[in-house]
Amino acid sequence: MIAKEVPASITGLGRIGTRGESGLHPVYESLACFSCAARKSDICGGLDNNEIRELASSSHRVQLRPGETLVWDGDAAQYAYVITRGALRAQKASDDGRRQILDFLFAGQFIGIPSGTTYSFDAEALTDAEVCRFDRRKLEELMAKYPAVEKGYRAGTARQLETAYDHAYSLGRRSAMERVAAFLLDLHASSCPKTTTGTLKLPMTRSDIADFLGLTLETVSRAFSRVKSLGVIRLPSAHEVEIRDIERLKALAATRSL
Amino acid sequence: MIAKEVPASITGLGRIGTRGESGLHPVYESLACFSCAARKSDICGGLDNNEIRELASSSHRVQLRPGETLVWDGDAAQYAYVITRGALRAQKASDDGRRQILDFLFAGQFIGIPSGTTYSFDAEALTDAEVCRFDRRKLEELMAKYPAVEKGYRAGTARQLETAYDHAYSLGRRSAMERVAAFLLDLHASSCPKTTTGTLKLPMTRSDIADFLGLTLETVSRAFSRVKSLGVIRLPSAHEVEIRDIERLKALAATRSL
């Protein structure tokens, strides 16, 4: 399965007509970056509209279908990516079929920059998604040239480490109920898609959640039902969660019993 | 408890007499760095003997007693540290007394550099230990001036992330037996102290191991006994582990049953 690629420099909302066509009058040309969901992300956020042209000139938009794998754990890391649309999961898989999801990734987050030479996880699309692909060599040049990019990279890496450490605490020390409650709170605070009324739209399955929380899908489902029966959340559907009492949810996320 | 501090620039094995005295003839002056266990570490390893003087001039050696805390989770990160002797644990603690150890740290590893503004864990000495303290501001200057330092920092951070991801896999998806086996293999491959015959000298208690592996100390103790009874390790004492059959240990670390 080959992902579709479009140069970022000619992809943009300022254009009328189908994506990717060219030859229009320059006044209609608009950089995809200008309206990109990741415009304020760690990597792109530190550059002004002129500087970002340089970044865009060495980037391509890549389209992903649900289930499509963007990078493989252990592969040589030639590219770095910034997610511009949709959701992905970062995961470690073992040959006996077990899987640990490390994080769910949404627009603005980057993949593949910190590792020295190889990717340290699989990254797979949960939904239809779009990423902006950068050549890592070129990105290193840009980091050297624009300290803001370097700084953004560092901030992003620091956040990834922090996320990983909090996750380790959950996996090692929290009960199933606490993990599920904490998961919902994290999603709530993240850039996970939400309805206008604030209801979370979960792009992942119960099995994904289970593999993220170190549980089975049945245990996750039971915990969801339990939190619902306590009146703390509503479940309009299996993939929609309305948080009705965030304080009690916080209590559930930090209390060993119940 | 205040840790003792000694300027790194006048601490060294080339000196005769008590640590920290000054005024001797310059020919006896020897930089502590030259014989430092962390000389080849990520931060210091990229600098030559002349460049390292500049690094040393803004560093201090700090002595730690067992149980002493070097940095606190959430505190403003003014300093970065490189471990030069002994062992520390990096951990997350919650106010209800639960604790998750994120990593055991030995000579050469650094603490406190990636985070933007605050430390992301407690770092506490397991043994008598010594760390080399750097002002983070100064270190940032050095990173800008010497790309090798910057590169070492990135390599170190990438390794920390990789370690965290592998740990998440263990915590979320491995059985108690697998975790203990994998832990021993990791220690074996680490810079954890060993006897001349290769026997591991564990600087941590069963309780520390439990809090690292997301288990109870009883479960860890039972797993040690089990691996021992299988003839895969010997336990000359509770804190010494001799690996007798590393292939079978690897099998134990990757097999769900047993």
Added chain:
DNA sequence: CGCCATGTTGAAAATATTCAAAGACCGTGG
């Protein structure tokens, strides 16, 4: 020599998993 922290082992209890079955949802094609 004895004390206190640490480690080991056993039995009961709690938590999560496994196996199983039924229900809900989604997209497709008739």
Added chain:
DNA sequence: CCACGGTCTTTGAATATTTTCAACATGGCG
């Protein structure tokens, strides 16, 4: 538009693993 098939979710009951509670052993250190 509805029926169909497959996937995902929920729930129940039995089982397995780990934890908890408890007792005893060990070992370092005054």
